[in-house]
Amino acid sequence: MLNDFRHHAKQQGWDEQVRRLAARSLRILLARLGADAPIHEADIRSLPADRPGTSARRTSTSAFT
Secondary structure, X not given: OHHHXXXXXXXXXXXXXXXXXXXXHHHHHHHHHOOOOOOOHHHHHOOOOOOOOOOHHHHHOOOOX
């Protein structure tokens, strides 16, 4: 899933730093929920806004919502 996300973000022309932050957010969610669980927008928004190196906005606007 993470590789698909990275590919999608690159195809969409996201800046490298934005792709890195969004991928980190997805890794945190996958670690918390597991790869087989559906990821809902509420799960994404539950990431602490002040957590360094995460980007809920870009993660939630991907093809995975």
